[in-house]
Amino acid sequence: MKQITLGKSTLTASDIALGCMRMSSLTNKEAVKVLETAITGGINFFDHADIYGGGTSETVFAEAFKDLGVSRENIMLQSKCGITPTGFNFSKPHIISSVDGILKRLDTDYLDVLVLHRPDALMDPTEIAAAFDELEKQGKVRSFGVSNQNPLQIELLKSVVKQPLLVNQLQFGLKHTGMLDEGFNVNNLSPQAQPTAGLIEYSRLENMTIQAWSPLQYGYFEGVFIGHEDFPELNAALEVVAKKYETTAAAIAIAWILRHPAKMQVLLGSMNPTRISEMIEASDIQLTHEEWYLLYKAAGNVLP
Template sequence: MKTMKLGTSSLEVPVVAVGCMRINSLGKAEAERFVQASLEAGANFFDHADIYGGGTCEEIFAEAIHMNDDVREKIILQSKCGIRKGMFDFSKEHILSSVDGILKRLKTDYLDVLLLHRPDTLVEPEEVAEAFDQLATSGKVRHFGVSNQHPRQIDLLKKYVKQPIVANQLQLSITNTTMIASGFNVNMENDAAVNRDGGVLDYCRLNDITIQPWSPFQYGFFEGVFLGNEKFPELNKKIDEVAAKYDVSNTTIAIAWLLRHPAKMQPVTGTMNIGRLQDCIKASDIYLTREEWYEIFRAAGNILP
């Protein structure tokens, strides 16, 4: 699989990340096969969060990959923290304790990347900076990023945090394109013109922050997948047409659509199906034409002014 630099770091990562939110749906043997198949396909970047399965997903992953020093050197681990039951928490105490828990469950001494999961309006960025400094100095975390944050929230952190923000994990798919659509509809009086994220797409490009699209096959907020869905007949017809041209699956084209964007995004898959993961990985070899990209965009119901 093709690789890319994560943000401004020197960390070389696969262009497709393996999301592990659903690994607790697999049995022990299934989880082992899935992780092994990922590695064999060159997908060695694994995305976690301390809330996935209440922490069990990290434990299951560590068991499935048979974590040891030799294995650890061959993989890239990212996890997220900051979500607690009924609240968000970016306090120094919570960040530090969360990382200790993550490391224990993953059976490792360090994370390659730590993301702050969802914005905490009670954040005191000075505390975040202290936590990041302590984690970096101790070697527990090598790179830092955020998730679901708009530009001003990132700027607030950057005012105090010394470490570069290398990634921002955001919801983005062919049917969830507000961050793209608003850029087309500048100064227009329609719903697509509403700027809901502070121009986060261009902001991340300007600041060399890697966007990691999550739920790349979902429409709405976890309402279901759009591939093969009768709610999206025109979109599926177009995707299938393009897939036939390249002799790949519709899954591959959905990921290739994201990779075609010059922002150099790193989609995070969520599938636990080995065949579907392999289809996602094949997208790194597909380069859609400008015409194909726009045809798919319009087929999803998106309009151009």
């Protein structure tokens, strides 16, 4: 499994991580098997959020992790806060109390990374900075990041927050390529040119790791494009490339994300041990230039 450095830090993490959003429905036995498969396959980074399963994903994870007997220091735990039943909240009291809840549910003393989940229009960067300082000083959080933020929102935070923001978690995959489409269609009138404010280029310039969420979904959680009848051309192309590398279509879809020079980290969402092991193979696959473009176009994109 390839390792990447997260943003401007010394944290080295597997380029494929496990997203635990869908863990809440698993039995303890199933969760142990999922974690065992992931860790044996080389995954050392796990993404959570306080809202996943209403907090249950974190507790199911913690119990399974304890049963595995792996040392806490051998893995990295990331969780997110800021989404509430009424909207988004990045106030200091909310961030602090969210982290206390996360640590309790994950049964750990510290988070390796705390991520702000979705931008809060009412955010006051000085409050966020004060919350980060306190959490860092108390040893509860070692580093910080954001999710679903555009470059100017990040710059606003960076104008006050002193800790480096290591990651930006963004939806990205073969059926969610707005960040690329924009770059291909500069100054075009193409409907593909949805503005994403140069997120990929900004992340590369600022050395922030993009964590690609929902890598196999089309639309906004509408479903998985792998094997889906609405995407015959994409699936046929994935199968052809998969045959060459003796792997699965899903692994090729993950390898396609990892092929981008921005050195993204992919958050796998599968809770199926067989699929997890198959997709882990993507870390060792280096698609050619031609294969990468073939897949981008097979996903329905037209180059200018």
